[in-house]
Amino acid sequence: MPAKIRVSVVGAGITGLSAALRLLEEDTEGRLEVTIVARDFPAPAETLFIDPSAHINYTSPWAGAHNRWVLWVADGSEAAAAAERDHSFALDTFRHMQTTHARFPEAGITFLPGIEYLEKPGPEYTQLKDLSVQKRLHLHDKDLDLGFRVLDPSASDRLPAGVTWGCTYRTWCVNPMVYCSFLLRRFVSAGGRVLKKDLRTPHELLPVSDIVVNCSGHGFGDDPSIFITRGQTCLVRNTCDATVTRQNADGSWSFSVPRGFDGGTIIGGTKEPDNWDTKPLLSTRETLLANFAATYPQVLESKGGKFDVLADVVGRRPTRRGGMRLEVESAAAAGEKAKKPVVHAYGVGGRGYEISWGVAGAVAKLVYQNIGEPSVKARL
Ligand SMILES: Cc1cc2nc3c(=O)[nH]c(=O)nc-3n(C[C@H](O)[C@H](O)[C@H](O)COP(=O)(O)OP(=O)(O)OC[C@H]3O[C@@H](n4cnc5c(N)ncnc54)[C@H](O)[C@@H]3O)c2cc1C
Known part of the structure; x- marks a missing residue:
């Protein structure tokens, strides 16, 4: 042999x-x-x-960790080629999470609604008004069953104050x-x-x-070329029925990632290049929780109108x-x-x-x- x-x-x-x-x-x-x-x-x-x-x-x-679609404008640049490659990796991963979840319910994967809100969407988002762009990005592939939809405030969709664009789709989170x-x-x-x-x-x-x-x-x-991007988030015991991501006009983010499997919900979060501080800041925790509750007050319902904090989290994204x-x-x-x-x-x-x-x-x-x-x- x-x-x-x-x-x-x-x-x-x-x-x-x-x-x-x-x-x-x-x-x-x-x-x-x-x-x-x-x-x-x-x-x-x-x-x-x-x-x-x-x-x-x-x-x-x-990590959170959830899947959201990171978009780009196909302008022929090297960055666009890298984004397209990563998108194909994300699609491959989505399919894998679906089959793994079906075969191994204990694996730590949860499928749930994903909601994205933007105060000031760039062209990578506004191009989605064109159905052919959505299709090119595979957002309507039958096997993925995403139910992808741009939110329409003129119909029944409600956008939080300050948000001008949103979308929703089925996605996954893992503990x-x-x-x-x-x-x-x-x-x-x-x-x-x-x-x-x-x-x-x-x-x-x-x-x-x-x-x-x-x-x-x-x-x-x-x-x-390697650097770290510090992320501070807060793990709470509150449950949340969706993974919600809000991008603010000033570049800051507000998001929830329900971890499932008794893992609580991550409320985030910061993205701080080259910040090596290992200690969480209480003031950051308070800002993150207040901002998310203002965007998605439903998160407070499971704990009598409050957050029930389990731990502050600091991580270093290997960027x-x-x-x-x-x-x-x-x-x-x-x-x-x-x-x-x-x-x-x-x-x-x-x-x-x-x-x-x-x-x-x-x-x-x-x-x-x-x-x-x-x-x-x-x-x-
Ligand atoms: C706050 C926060 C939120 C995030 N949310 C998400 C999310 O929602 N979705 C998502 O996709 N990603 C998310 N991420 C990013 C995600 O966590 C990282 O991309 C991912 O964990 C990187 O994994 P990795 O295996 O490449 O590196 P690591 O998890 O760092 O693993 C590196 C491995 O290499 C080993 N290693 C390193 N150096 C040595 C050595 N010298 N000798 C021996 N072994 C070594 C380590 O021991 C470890 O086993 C988030 C990150 C943070 C901080």
Whole structure:
């Protein structure tokens, strides 16, 4: 029997877990031996809240996490091409969430209405008045069953004060640590291995691997395009019947993400580039809660007209100028001449969950291309 091809995946956040599981799922002939090597692994949210700043560089626990469609204007630019690619990743992920939810109700996925409100919509939103644009973006694909609709205040739709445009569609939220633990369990039960280790560089794994996949979130400090975007949110016990996102004219955001599975509801949130502060600010919490209640007062109903605060949350979105790094590098271990492939998949910013299964498919395609095998089922 030929020796197995050894794949080491660095990272057990949403990116590494999805990539590692997808690699095994596409390995129908059992040729790969896949190992996840990471400093941090999924754990119940309740234990992470004991000392949250100890896990601040592990972003996945601190996400909402919901799916919303991030739009763009097709102007032929590089940014538009990257946005289009990410949209196809998000569509792939949506389909995956649907089938996973149907097959594994315990996976931590909830489908619910998504509502978006904008005070000052840009052309990427106003272009949606044209039905052909909605169709080009797959918002009416039958299998997705989104029920996508631009809100019409002249009919029965009510927009909150200050909002001039809105839309609604069916979408998904996950309870992050329930979903990540589910992925890890699926990975191990499919034959995957796990190793806890703090690495200085992904190249450390080259001597024991045929190929390395770098899903380290923030990278290893050698990529000048990486920066963090701090997010402060507040986890409340209130339930919410929709995931609601409001973009204000001053660039600030207000949103709810019901986590499901007894995980409460995230009320957010800030987006602060290069802010390394680990401590939540009480004044920010008060602003976030007041703003969201003004937009969607229904959120207070389940707790007698008040918010019932469970915890403040601070996370660092692993952001990268120009978009995530998704490419193959040829590298040698220290003191070695022979080079091996390293697939980089990090810097997913604020969309790690939304695009996770699509990114995993792209990683699988790069791995199969670089081990001299035709991609079995991998597709971009
Ligand atoms: C407040 C907030 C709200 C968010 N809401 C959403 C949302 O609604 N939807 C959405 O899609 N996204 C959301 N995000 C973004 C999302 O959380 C991230 O995009 C995602 O978690 C990044 O996952 P990752 O696996 O790439 O990185 P991480 O989760 O950071 O995982 C990195 C992994 O690499 C390992 N690692 C790193 N360095 C080393 C090393 N030196 N040695 C060994 N292992 C290492 C870590 O231990 C970890 O296992 C939100 C983020 C924040 C902060």
